[in-house]
Amino acid sequence: MRRKVAVINSSYVGMRPGDRIYNLGAEKIANWHRRADDEVYCGPWAPLMLGDSFPTREASKFYFSAIFTWDIPEMVAAVNTVRCWGKEVEIGGPAATFMHTYVHTQTGVIPHSGLDDRFERVPGEYELTFTSRGCPHGCAFCGVKRVEPTAIEYDDFPLAPMIGDNNITATSWAH
Structure with missing residues (x-):
């Protein structure tokens, strides 16, 4: 069954105007799901629409990946919104590894620590x-x-x- 999956790069916007931060982990997760023929959005968080034609609430599963610790508060808010909608959530990335306990206590989701073997060698x-x-x-x-x-x-x-x-x-x- 084809699923709608949202892979959120919680570190998408950089410190300077116009900066866009590339998130390799998010891209690998997205490719893993594309290879499973899922419909995938990969990019920044948006509470209403993810991209041009992907209503946020239509996704059945959300992945959140944060590279930098300063992105954690916004990621936590987005995760809590998605959890209120009853959606499945996974959290990872270097920042989630460094702030594992904080992310878990603030969201109720145990973040993945370190590299995830499911995605480390995904071709793309x-x-x-x-x-x-x-x-x-x-x-x-x-x-x-x-x-x-x-x-x-x-x-x-x-x-x-x-x-x-x-x-x-x-x-x-x-x-």
């Missing part, structure tokens, strides 16, 4: 790629270990205009 045409994940250092000020606890070097990865590795200099020389 992306603006960003990762050639590796994780970091061997574990510095006290850095959150990479919480999001990517295991260091991985990918043998094959999709080519994209940007590389998002958190610590590409820690990869092997052969990589």
